[in-house]
Amino acid sequence: MASPVLVGFLTTMALIAAIGAQNAFVLRQGIRGEHVIPVIALCTVSDLILIAAGIAGVGALVTTHPTAVTVAKIGGAAFLIGYGALAARRALRPGALNPSEETPARLVEVLLTAAALTWLNPHVYLDTVVLLGSLANEHREQRWLFGAGAVAASALWFTGLGLGARRLAGLFAKPSTWRVLDGVIAAVMVALGVWMAVS
Template sequence: MPVLPPIAAGLGTGLSLIVAIGAQNAFVLRQGIRREHIVPVVVICILSDLVLITLGVAGVTTVLRELPQLALVIRLLGAAFLIGYGLLAARRALRPTALHPGGGAAGSWQAAVLTCLAVTWLNPHTYLDAVLLLGTIAHSWDAQRWWFGAGAVAGSVLWFAVLGFGAGLLRGFFARPAAWRILDGLIAATMLTLGVLLAIDG
């Protein structure tokens, strides 16, 4: 019985942080709708969260706070990547092709993996949510913090599985080129906004 509250708290907190419009979710959604390399993308997202949440629960939060230079490098790299990805999405929205649903030929699994790693590990918000925030909250549970972390990881597994594999249910709607242009336009706006905010956020 004492195990349930921290697990439930971790699950709820993890989902509240991860279920939001962002670079990673936008990428997973697009891959899911296209049904392209969904398994490696979902696995990478889950394993990445597992590592980051574990670091936060283990107490790496205090270490990261002492390395502002590292945070700056990550922020600038992340901003550059998000802006670049946003521009590519904007190009797809403005100049779609008929080679593959979503505008553009099917990408390789290597490209999907590298892109997924980039939107995950070059995004400072990933560290803010998974390491700093969850880590700080987890430590409020003292000896039960690992149960809290387990709940947060469970939330990650649930969310990315639903987002990646469930997105295919929208494929009928996205059979229309106009729908893809709208999606890519939204992705472009999300990526560019996040990238600019990261670049100017001192």
């Protein structure tokens, strides 16, 4: 049986790699080389808080209302499959991501934007709190090891995306790169959704 740390790491990496508003913003800041470290820190700490809340909250549900977890699992599976379908659609209709050539923004403005993209996104609660919390609690007493793997994946992803963006700027200017990435994301999301539904 796979280590809970590894399962948490791989599951979170599959979820977080989806090209959404938050990732696009981190990538954009990385390409521009503007307030990258504070943005990475904000996104990582936000995920740490959300993952911990998910594990703690769903853990209480497991002991008192196990049927609620079953409902969350079914909803999470449907969400993953739907998210995979959206990624597949993006892969078939790729769009260019071109950071604008604006004047440098102030740190406060950048952090407020990053916080809004993180905390005002309803998907973050489904992904991080409900779905990851539910998956973590399937490991029972080892659920916090799953959480440690999930936080490690988040930190690695945002650091790699933010700091590596300058080197990948040319590559990610090509719609075909986004197409391949979204195709991989679609396959992983649908597979995770089906596994969650039948487990």
